[in-house]
Amino acid sequence: MYLTKEQKEDLFAKHGKGKNDTGSAEGQIAIFTQRISHLTEHLKKNRKDYNTERALVMLVGKRRSLLDYLIKKDILRYRAIIKELGIRK
Numbered sequence: 001m002y003l004t005k006e007q008k009e010d011l012f013a014k015h016g017k018g019k020n021d022t023g024s025a026e027g028q029i030a031i032f033t034q035r036i037s038h039l040t041e042h043l044k045k046n047r048k049d050y051n052t053e054r055a056l057v058m059l060v061g062k063r064r065s066l067l068d069y070l071i072k073k074d075i076l077r078y079r080a081i082i083k084e085l086g087i088r089k
Helices: 005-015 025-045 050-073 075-085
Strands: none
Touching: 005 025, 005 075, 025 050, 025 075, 050 075
């Protein structure tokens, strides 16, 4: 995979509650955002790769559902993760 173990731990430490906290919504959103940007760059070079395009759409949907969960659960956490990652709705 394109992310090493150390890079994932850094993402979880920065956006989650700790480097081993892989279950928090913020950590998952950060990983999904990283994967989405990687797949977007891939699709810019390979525009006919429809399987990757489908995977990208599914990832965006998963991230959206996690963001919707955060809106319902805690709006301040939602606003903080949106600001940190630069995501727009």
